[in-house]
Amino acid sequence: MTYIPISPNERDAMLKTVGVKTLDDLFDAVPKKHRFPELDLPPALTEMEAASLLSEMANTNENVREHMISFLGAGAYNHYIPSVVDHILRRGEFYTAYTPYQPEISQGTLQAIFEYQSLMTNLTGMEVSNASHYDGATATAEAVSLAYAQFRGKRKKVVMSPTVHPQYREVIRTYSQGMGLEEVGDDVSIDPEAGPEAVMSLVDENTMLVVVQYPDFFGRIHDYTKLIEDAHAKGALVCIVANPTALLMLKTPAEMGADIVVGEAQPFGIPLWYGGPYLGFFTTKKSYVHKMAGRLIGETVDNRGQRAYVLTLTAREQHIKRERATSNICTNQGLLALASAVYMSTLGKTGLQQVANLCYQKAHYAASELSKIDGFGLCFSEPFFHEFVLCCPKPASEVNEYLLANGILGGYDLGKDYPALKNHILMAFTEMNSKQEIDTLVEVLKEME
Amino acid sequence: MATILEPTIFELSSPGRIGVTMPASDVPHSDLPNKNLLRSDLPLPELAEVDVVRHYMKLSKFNYSVDDGFYPLGSCTMKYNPKINEDTCRLPGFLYTHPLQPIETVQGNLVLMYELQEWLKEISGFAGMTLQPAAGAHGEFTGVLMMAAYHKSRNDSKRTKMLIPDAAHGTNPASAGMLGFSVVTIPSDARGNVDLKALAAACDDTVVGMMLTNPNTLGMFDENIEKVIELVHKCGGLMYGDGANLNALLGIVRPGDLGFDVMHFNLHKTFSVPHGGGGPGSGPVGVSERLVDFLPSPLVGILEDGEDEIPPLYGFVTPKQTIGRMKAFHGHFGGGLVRAYTYIAMHGLDGLKAISQFAVLNANYLQARLRGTYTIPYDRICMHEFVAEGQFAGSDVRALDIAKRLMDYNFHPPTNYFPLIVHEALMIEPTETENKDTLDRFADALIKIAEEAKSQPELLHDAPHITPFGRMDEVKAARELVLCCWLPEDYQNQ
Numbered sequence: 001m002t003y004i005p006i007s008p009n010e011r012d013a014m015l016k017t018v019g020v021k022t023l024d025d026l027f028d029a030v031p032k033k034h035r036f037p038e039l040d041l042p043p044a045l046t047e048m049e050a051a052s053l054l055s056e057m058a059n060t061n062e063n064v065r066e067h068m069i070s071f072l073g074a075g076a077y078n079h080y081i082p083s084v085v086d087h088i089l090r091r092g093e094f095y096t097a098y099t100p101y102q103p104e105i106s107q108g109t110l111q112a113i114f115e116y117q118s119l120m121t122n123l124t125g126m127e128v129s130n131a132s133h134y135d136g137a138t139a140t141a142e143a144v145s146l147a148y149a150q151f152r153g154k155r156k157k158v159v160m161s162p163t164v165h166p167q168y169r170e171v172i173r174t175y176s177q178g179m180g181l182e183e184v185g186d187d188v189s190i191d192p193e194a195g196p197e198a199v200m201s202l203v204d205e206n207t208m209l210v211v212v213q214y215p216d217f218f219g220r221i222h223d224y225t226k227l228i229e230d231a232h233a234k235g236a237l238v239c240i241v242a243n244p245t246a247l248l249m250l251k252t253p254a255e256m257g258a259d260i261v262v263g264e265a266q267p268f269g270i271p272l273w274y275g276g277p278y279l280g281f282f283t284t285k286k287s288y289v290h291k292m293a294g295r296l297i298g299e300t301v302d303n304r305g306q307r308a309y310v311l312t313l314t315a316r317e318q319h320i321k322r323e324r325a326t327s328n329i330c331t332n333q334g335l336l337a338l339a340s341a342v343y344m345s346t347l348g349k350t351g352l353q354q355v356a357n358l359c360y361q362k363a364h365y366a367a368s369e370l371s372k373i374d375g376f377g378l379c380f381s382e383p384f385f386h387e388f389v390l391c392c393p394k395p396a397s398e399v400n401e402y403l404l405a406n407g408i409l410g411g412y413d414l415g416k417d418y419p420a421l422k423n424h425i426l427m428a429f430t431e432m433n434s435k436q437e438i439d440t441l442v443e444v445l446k447e448m449e
Numbered sequence: 450m451a452t453i454l455e456p457t458i459f460e461l462s463s464p465g466r467i468g469v470t471m472p473a474s475d476v477p478h479s480d481l482p483n484k485n486l487l488r489s490d491l492p493l494p495e496l497a498e499v500d501v502v503r504h505y506m507k508l509s510k511f512n513y514s515v516d517d518g519f520y521p522l523g524s525c526t527m528k529y530n531p532k533i534n535e536d537t538c539r540l541p542g543f544l545y546t547h548p549l550q551p552i553e554t555v556q557g558n559l560v561l562m563y564e565l566q567e568w569l570k571e572i573s574g575f576a577g578m579t580l581q582p583a584a585g586a587h588g589e590f591t592g593v594l595m596m597a598a599y600h601k602s603r604n605d606s607k608r609t610k611m612l613i614p615d616a617a618h619g620t621n622p623a624s625a626g627m628l629g630f631s632v633v634t635i636p637s638d639a640r641g642n643v644d645l646k647a648l649a650a651a652c653d654d655t656v657v658g659m660m661l662t663n664p665n666t667l668g669m670f671d672e673n674i675e676k677v678i679e680l681v682h683k684c685g686g687l688m689y690g691d692g693a694n695l696n697a698l699l700g701i702v703r704p705g706d707l708g709f710d711v712m713h714f715n716l717h718k719t720f721s722v723p724h725g726g727g728g729p730g731s732g733p734v735g736v737s738e739r740l741v742d743f744l745p746s747p748l749v750g751i752l753e754d755g756e757d758e759i760p761p762l763y764g765f766v767t768p769k770q771t772i773g774r775m776k777a778f779h780g781h782f783g784g785g786l787v788r789a790y791t792y793i794a795m796h797g798l799d800g801l802k803a804i805s806q807f808a809v810l811n812a813n814y815l816q817a818r819l820r821g822t823y824t825i826p827y828d829r830i831c832m833h834e835f836v837a838e839g840q841f842a843g844s845d846v847r848a849l850d851i852a853k854r855l856m857d858y859n860f861h862p863p864t865n866y867f868p869l870i871v872h873e874a875l876m877i878e879p880t881e882t883e884n885k886d887t888l889d890r891f892a893d894a895l896i897k898i899a900e901e902a903k904s905q906p907e908l909l910h911d912a913p914h915i916t917p918f919g920r921m922d923e924v925k926a927a928r929e930l931v932l933c934c935w936l937p938e939d940y941q942n943q
Contacts, residue, residue, distance in 0.1 A: 002800045003529050003721075004807045005884040011810065014885060018813040018830075023806040026813060026830055027701055029670040034706045036802070039571050044797030047533050054791055058542025060557030065545040068554070072547050075777060082469040084502060086539075092516030093509035096530050099727040101522075101864075104918045105856055107454075108512035109726035112505070115458045118933035122492045128932045131727070134583035137777035167777040174745070174773035177594060178628035221486055249481070251488050264777070274558045275548030275778025277583065277729035277785060289930070295727065299934075300926035303911075303919040307451040312926040323626035328586045330620060334727025335784075345458050345501045346468045349493045354471035364479035383482040404551065412549060435475040 001046055064272065064409060069437045071366075073387050073428025074217075074412035075136065075165050076275065077245070077267045079355070080431055082346045085269045085339055094338060099295075099331045103310045104302070109334065110309035114297040116341040123247050123344075124261040125254025126283035130294035132333040133280030136241065136264025137168040140211065141175035142282060142293050143239040143260045145327055147209035148179055149291045150237065155208035159185040161199050163216035164241055166417040172211070182206075188418045193380070196222045200230055207236040214242045214253060218414075218426065219387030220380055221250060228257040244268050244281070245430075246385040248356035260284045269343025270336055279336040290316060293327035358431035359386035366429055366438045373446050379424060387428045389414065389421075396425045399448070406444045454917060455507045457934045462494035464938070469498060492939050511917055512726070513861050519887050521815075523834045523864035523876025524618065524666055526696045526718035531795075534721060534788040543787055548778035552752075552764040558782065559763035562749040565790050566733075572793075572801065573692075573712060574705025575735030577768075579744045581780040585693060588713025588732030589624040589660075594772040595711060595736065595743040596658050596687045597628050602743075602770060605685070612651055612659040612681070614643055616667055616868045618691060621660040630657055637870060641669035641827035643677050652680050658687035658710070664694045664832035666868040666876065668812060678708040687711065687740075695719045696880065697809055697832035700802030710737040716781075720789035731785025746771040747779075807881035808833040811888060815879055818892035822899045826871050834878035836871050846902040848873035850909035853920065854901070857913050858894040 006014070011023075020026060027035060045053065064070035064078050072078075089095060093108060100106030100113075113131045120129035133139035144158055158181055160169055169186050176183070185199040196212055203210060210231045215221045228238045239260040240253040245267045247253075253261040265279040266272075284292055290313065298312035316325065347355065363386040371377045375393030390411065392399045400410035415422030429438070453460075481487060496504075514520070520527035537543075546555050566578040582588035593611075600608045611625035614635045622632045633651050638644045643661070659681045664670045671677060678688050690704045690712035696719045698704070704712050716722045717730035724730070736744060747765035755761035780786065796804065809832050816825060816835045823837040839848025852862030852875070864876040879888060901908050913919065 001795055002803050003531060003882050004803055005882065006807060006810075010885040011807075014810055014814040017817045018810070019817070020813075020830070023810060026806070026809045027670075029672050029830065030702045031675055031707070034702045036701065037574070037703050037706065039700060039798045039801070041568060041571060041798050041801070042794065044800045045794050047795065050791055050795050051533060051537065053794065054537040054787070055540060055542075057557040057561055058537075058540035060560070061542040061546050062550075062554040063542055063545035064547055065541060070547060072549055074549055076548050078545070078547070080471075082498075084469070084498060088502070088505045088509075090535065091505075091509045093512040093514045095535075095723045095725050096515035097512050097726040098520070098522055098525055098527060098724045098861075102513075102852070102856070102862060103921045104853065104913050104916045105513035105861065106511070106726075107918050108508040108510065111455065111457070111511070112508055113727075114932075115934070118457070118459060118935065119493065121933045122935070134587060134729075135776050135778075137774075138583070138587075165777070167774060170774040171776060174594065174775060175627075177597065177772070178630075180629075221482060223486060247488070248491060249487060251486055255488075271544040271783065272547050273544055273783030274546045274555065275780070275782055276776075277731075277781040277783065278777075286930075289932075296932060298926035298929075299931035300922045300929075301451045302921050305452055306918060307453050308918050308921055310921045310923055310926045312923070312930070312932075323622035323630075323632045325619075325623040325626060328590055328620045328623035328627055330584075330586050331724070331730060332584055332728040333725075334729075335723075335725030336729060338726065341458070342501065342505060345494055345496060345504070346498060347471075348462075348466070348468040348495045349491050350467050350495065351469050351471060352493060353491060358471055358474055360481065361474045361476050361479055365476035368479070383486060400551075404554070409547065409550060409554075431471055438476070 001044065068407055068409040069440060070409040071411050071427045071429065071441065072409050074426055075264060076272055077428060077430055078272060078432050079267050081269050081271065084346045085342045088342045089335060089339055095335055100311065103308065107308060110297055112338050112341055114309045116337040117297060119341055119344050120281050120283055123244060124283045125252030126261050127286040128289050129281065129283040130292055130296050132337045133282050133294055134332050135278045135280045137171040139262040139280030139282045140168045140241050141172045142327055143262050144172055144176055144209055145293060146260060146288060146291045147237050150288065151208045155206050156180060157182045157184065157207040158209050159199050159202045159207055160211045161196060161213065162186040162188050163218055164211055164213045165217050168241060189420060196224060196227050200227060203231055203234050203236055205234060207234060210236055210238045212240055214240050215246055215385045218380060218389045219384040220382040221385060223256065225256045245356055245359060248352050249360065265340045268340035270339055277333060277336060279333045279340055293329050355431055359429060362433050362438065363388060363429035369438065369442045376445065386430060387426055390425045390427050392423045392425060395422050399425060402448055403444060408441060408444060458494050458504055459934050459936050461500055461504060462496055462936055464495055466495045466497050468496055468501060492936050518859055519883060519891055520861040521863050521877045521879050522861060523878045524693055526878060526880055528721060528880040529882035530721050530723040534791050537791045538783050538787040543783050556763055559749055561790050562786060563763050565786055566749060568793050569714060569733055570735060572699060573735045574703030576738040577736045577741035577744050578733060579748055580733045580786055581745050581775045582713065582732035582734055583776055583781055584728065584730040585713055585715045585732045586620045587775060588734045589620055590627055591734045591745055591775050592689055592711040592713055593624045593628050595740050598743045598770065598772050599687065599740055600657060607655050608657045610655045611657050614661060615870050616665045617660060617662060618693060621691060641667045642671045642673050645673055645676060648677060648680050652684035654685055656684050656686040658689055660689040660691060662691035662694055664697050667827050667836050668831040668834040669827055670832050674707055693718060694833060697805050699805040700798055701805050705737060711740055716785050716789040721792045722785050722788045729781050729784050731781040742769040743772055744768045745775045746773060804881050811879040811881060811883055815877060815888055815892060819895060822896050834876060837875045837877065838871060838873050839865065839875040840873040841902050844902050844906060846906050846909050848875050850912060851875065851898055854898050854909045854912035855894060857915050860891055860894060
């Protein structure tokens with residue numbers, strides 16, 4: 001079926017007004033030999049048939065709510081989303097509107113995103129937030145672009161910790177192909193026991209940016225205050241890739257002195273959705289706002305004296321600056337920024353603190369129970385939040401296979417990215433994991449041969 | 450003090466108010482980390498659930514959307530977003546699958562992605578397809594990276610020039626700029642086509658390629674498209690197609706057949722993924738045979754062929770000379786790919802062709818109705834959109850005034866001041882999902898506004914009048930840069 005609301009009579013009247021006989025006559029400018037190709041596509045379905053087909057496809061998957069107990073995180077987390085969030089997202093006024101280019105009739109979106117910016121600055125402690133990026137990985141890559149622009153290309157080195165998410169490091173490399181940069185520090189064969197200071201020996205007068213993760217990819221909480229001081233002493237900027245749920249409990253990156261704080265806001269009200277769409281957040285200091293990519297909402301007044309909001313500092317962006325823009329990014333994750341704002345508002349300060357505490361408590365209970373099993377143990381002694389690395393008596397891939405056969409989606413096999421860590425699994429815990437689920441995990445692992 | 454129509458979520462906060470709460474912990478208590486690793490306060494709003502719902506309901510009413518009415522924003526394809534898509538993309542099997550699950554447990558997702566890749570290839574005539582890019586601009590960046598990688602693989606290092614027509618979207622030069630390429634602007638001729646003479650003069654062995662939107666932002670299908678592509682190919686350049694305007698071409702012509710080497714789709718324009726008040730979109734990229742090895746990693750492929758009763762095993766594959774990963778995980782699966790898949794499945798070939806036929810009919814009908822009242826600088830059969838001039842001889846009324854006055858007639862304005870090559874441009878794209886009555890009411894409103902421009906221009910200068918908000922002080926916003934708000938008790942600290 002189609003969604004075309006024009007009757008045959010109306011169509012004929014319109015063709016007459018235009019001055020052509022048939023619909024096909026409208027396409028004379030198209031080269032004749034390529035006009036109206038036969039396409040090999042399946043026959044059209046009605047809504048009823050499509051609903052059934054898609055249900056069938058979705059049901060072919062095993063999901064983490066109905067089929068498996070999940071302890072998989074590694075950049076995407078299974079959190080509870082209050083009912084209110086999707087009710088608001090389903091308002092046609094929000095999801096069927098365009099980017100708010102006409103502020104007189106887009107104040108709903110504009111105020112909501114302004115509030116999102118405020119929520120993110122209050123969460124990270126930073127001074128400004130933009131309206132969103134595609135995801136945590138691209139937001140991190142845009143931090144590199146900011147630093148590149150800040151030093152006008154005169155500094156060429158990016159130092160990345162090997163415990164920044166492997167996919168984020170890959171995206172930084174893809175994004176910076178045209179900049180002629182040197183990306184160092186993330187040699188994954190280095191001793192994983194080494195602390196964050198290990199990369200500092202690489203920071204020099206040519207370094208524009210140091211990128212670290214908080215908690216790091218192995219779940220460890222580091223205080224980066226000293227590292228940031230040292231990097232600043234060399235004139236480099238520091239970007240912290242942060243998990244927003246952890247920030248509800250932990251010291252803010254701003255307190256440590258970070259210049260840029262980015263991350264993946266999927267844990268805040270966005271379903272796992274097989275990896276997207278998610279929401280990259282990007283916060284920084286006010287002094288870098290002109291170098292920051294992405295949309296930005298500012299407060300103003302209208303000609304009736306009412307407080308209102310508009311897209312501002314648009315002169316930074318591609319439609320004005322064209323090839324001199326820092327980034328080509330324009331519209332991106334507006335509705336998901338709304339989702340995370342509604343999530344934060346609905347849970348509020350109290351509910352959010354409960355979420356963070358539950359994540360922490362469940363992970364620590366699991367850690368203490370798992371390390372009692374013969375052959376298993378925690379790999380690192382540093383404090384952690386809701387993820388940690390479990391050392392196993394055999395390869396992680398085999399442990400995960402065994403768990404899956406027992407209805408458990410295990411953790412992330414670190415051997416895929418870190419050759420020395422092939423017996424190591426990154427386990428994640430959230431408020432969604434009950435004590436019973438954790439006990440089941442422990443029981444199942446105890447019986448592993 | 451400015452009047453406040455709706456306080457911010459921070460201003461609505463009251464200390465001690467509780468919203469949705471979490472269950473008590475069911476595990477033995479563990480001590481928190483050392484205090485110097487903890488934050489001292491969490492300055493976030495405190496509200497009850499009802500406060501939150503009423504706040505966002507109030508805000509939603511300040512918006513104008515496709516569900517409210519006609520939204521003829523040129524180059525944005527603001528078509529109706531079918532409600533069934535909202536249900537299919539929220540099926541639990543899609544919502545609750547983790548991107549790093551073993552492939553054996555997500556065959557439903559992978560089949561959907563694989564088939565969508567194949568359908569998009571069939572619709573566009575390309576040999577390879579990636580679903581990873583998150584948006585149109587992200588797809589463009591992907592395409593330009595592949596163009597650069599292609600020339601690099603041939604040790605053809607002197608190619609640094611990107612040819613871009615003067616009618617192009619701003620993202621085109623910005624994408625080229627991200628690779629450090631210089632941009633050479635190619636003018637349009639009097640019929641709205643690429644100026645062939647200027648193009649021929651710019652084509653040499655330093656050309657990376659050309660980035661062309663076809664139909665272009667004037668809504669014109671380039672009458673010399675094959676010649677344009679031939680010129681670019683002849684000098685060793687690659688042809689990039691900006692798929693923003695693909696809504697005119699479904700079942701009409703395949704860009705791959707015309708000779709384009711790479712093109713991004715906008716699933717949020719052509720294939721009914723809602724625009725979300727500014728995203729998320731989805732920007733898959735198709736490529737010709739010679740760029741297939743450079744596609745981003747990973748792609749969805751068949752790892753083991755099926756037989757008889759056994760379906761094939763779908764999984765991820767890495768192209769030989771891949772440019773790398775464009776984002777974490779696999780693209781905008783839930784919000785983008787599932788919706789687009791549902792939409793294409795419900796259309797088939799005839800349905801897709803009808804989309805473009807009626808999108809083009811609607812645009813030509815509006816153009817015919819406005820001809821005579823508004824100047825149409827490039828006046829021939831248009832594709833899915835057209836550009837009129839928003840100015841009248843002897844009047845100081847501008848396109849902006851006309852756009853704002855349209856709001857008083859309950860319409861969203863067209864795109865204005867773009868493309869840059871038309872003075873006071875009003876770029877109108879009705880899409881196929883509007884009926885004749887709506888188009889007539891819109892044409893009538895624009896004709897009435899043209900009269901008002903002569904009889905009472907101040908009515909236009911001060912417009913809009915009936916919307917909840919009037920014109921904005923944009924200078925104040927940029928000068929004062931108030932970019933966030935705080936809890937009332939925190940204001941004094943800022």
